[in-house]
Amino acid sequence: MQIDPQTLSPARRYFxxxxxxxxxxxxxxxxDNVEGGHNLAPFSFFNCLSASPPVLGIGFSPTESKPSKDSLANIRRTGELTVSIxxxxLGDRLHESSAELPYGEDEFAATGLTPARGSVVSAPFVAEAPVxxxxxxxxxxxxxxxGxxxxxxxxxxxxxxxxxLDARGTIDPHRLKPLARLGGGRYASLGEIFRLPSYEQLPD
Ligand SMILES: Cc1cc2nc3c(=O)[nH]c(=O)nc-3n(C[C@H](O)[C@H](O)[C@H](O)COP(=O)(O)O)c2cc1C
Structure with a gap:
């Protein structure tokens, strides 16, 4: 089967x-919101795109109900953000924090999470998050x-x-237990973790 994404409706293309x-x-x-409050939301159009320099990429997409994301508006204004993993x-609270609240409503407070201050930027991260x-x-x-x-x-x-951290100074995935996003409303855990035989000699 071959599908030209341009022939699909935006909703079908997305799913x-x-x-x-x-x-x-x-x-x-x-x-940070403009009034000094906090904002928190999950985004899975996301990855680590470079290690030197250390760069992450995040994609923001408008929806009919929310043509402009509060997170993006804050990043444009302040140039700062945090990314918690x-x-x-934390799955339930992460999902809850995606509720499209009016600008200025604090998802940390709404979900009972603790905003922590780092040492470089003013934007808060999730104190309960492992990374x-x-x-x-x-x-x-x-x-x-x-948009x-x-x-x-x-x-x-x-x-x-x-x-x-394990003995090599890398993060042990068994201890991290990261939450991942699939299509629709589905989430996933890591499942089986294995090494390909050809990579057995390499460090993590
Ligand atoms: C797990 C998960 C992943 C999401 N990923 C994205 C994404 O990559 N891009 C996006 O624009 N919205 C994404 N959303 C929707 C936003 O989280 C949602 O629109 C949220 O209300 C935006 O909050 P904000 O307006 O406070 O920034 C995702 C939602 C969930 C639950």
Whole structure:
């Protein structure tokens, strides 16, 4: 079967693509609102795009009910954000924080999560998260006139729960237990973790 994405409705194109590119990591984005309050929302058009320099990419897509995301408006204004990584225990609250609340309503307070301050940016991260990164906007890429926008952000500081690091100084995926996004309303855990025989000699 061959499908030209341009022939699909926006909704079908969305559901097809997000069920094809799986599992996706989730950026739990913390920002400062204009009134000094906090904003928190999950975004799974997300990945680590470069290690040197350390750069993450996040995609923001408008919806009919919310043509402009509060997180993106805050990033445009302040140039700062945090990205927390949720483990499985935080799944319900991560999903709750995606509620399309009016601008200015604080999803930390709404979900009972603790906003933590880092040392470089003012935007808060999720204190309960096993990993969080303080970030600064590097580049905004508008995807034509669709209202979809990609941001590239520099990672300035990492916060990692001490118990996660293994002897080599990498994060043990068994201890991290990251939450991943599939298509539709589905989420996933890591499942089986294995090494391909040809990579057995390489470090993590
Ligand atoms: C797991 C998950 C992943 C999501 N990923 C994205 C995404 O990559 N891009 C996007 O624009 N919206 C995404 N959303 C929807 C936003 O989280 C939602 O629109 C949220 O209300 C935006 O909040 P804000 O307006 O406070 O920024 C996702 C929602 C969930 C639950």
């Amino acid at each position: 097809l693509l997000i069920s094809a590119v799986v599992p996706r990591p989730i950026a739990w984005v913390g920002t 949720a483990d499985l225990s 969080a990164m303080e970030c600064r906007l590097r580049q905004l890429i508008e995807l034509g006139d669709t 979809s926008t990609m941001v590239l952000v520099d990672v300035l500081m990492l916060h990692i729960r001490d118990t996660l």
